[in-house]
Amino acid sequence: MRWRGGRRSENVEDLRGASMPAGGLGGASSLIRLLPFLVRTKVGRILLILGVVAYFGAQLLGVDLLQSSAPPPTGAASQLSAQDQELVEFVSVVLAETEQMWHMKFGEMNRTYREPKLVLFRTAVRSACGYAEAATGPFYCPGDQKLYLDLAFFEAMKKQLGAPGDFAQAYVIAHEVGHHVQTLLGTSGKVRQAQQRLSREQANQLSVRLELQADCYAGMWGHYADRERQIVETGDLEEAINAASAIGDDTLQKQSGGPVRPESFTHGSSTQRMEWFRRGFEDGRVDSCDTFRDGL
Secondary structure (H helix, E strand, O other): OOOOOOOOOOOEEEOOOOEOOOOOOOOOOOHHHHHHHHOOOHHHHHHHHHHHHHHOOOOOOOOOOOOOOOOOOEOOOOOOOHHHHHHHHHHHHHHHHHHHHHHHHHHHOOOOOOOOEEEEOOOEEEEOOEEEEHHHOOEEEOOOOEEEEOOHHHHHHHHOOOOOOHHHHHHHHHHHHHHHHHHHHOHHHHHHHHHOOOOHHHHHHHHHHHHHHHHHHHHHHHHHHHHHHOOOOOOHHHHHHHHHHHOOHHHHHHHOOOOOOHHHOOOOOHHHHHHHHHHHHHHOOHHHHOOOOOOO
């Protein structure tokens, strides 16, 4: 992916230099710190997979998974590695490209696009949606219209999910931006209202449609960025498709050792996630991402 040299967004808030007060999480351990231990046992791998499910949008509807009265992270800035600094630049460039695209798309709809902030953190963070460990993110919080990301997740994608590559990482960012777009367009609010009067299975189906639309919006980013700056290199599309496949509900359920239960899906099957990302990438239009075409 040819991302270097692109414009950097001014909407990145880097909180990685902050330290967490002792006991701030009530003794809970970060999934990222436990990764080397989790992968050694079957039970650990199941816990890891459940954590990955949480990573990809368990809080997309503003549900507070981890609440605490502890104060937010404080402390002096720590040294950041050159690799970390490069990741910050990468994230900033990808976010800037989503800003450019969505400003254009909202203009075509006679709307104004409000740019979200992207918060980088380590270990834990407080958002308007609650107090979350690293194992909760990346996630989008509609309460403060911010994206939250622990960069260690990119390493987990590579080693635990088998989804390496910068284009796959960019897909993650563009997907969360997609949830911001859904908030601005009122789609997320309509889904929350509809879910309150539906059964759990029906509510899950709406969550799947919301996630697949965010996948399609992420594909739109790839379409736009390649058209404007020719960023896509050989194998990039396959990286994103592989990442979408790796986080399908059916794939994660199989890896956990349990049966595949479509009625419990909240994000969509691997096939669905790959299909909708590809649709957005190939077509590049908002209309092509209407997963609610038959009603909400």
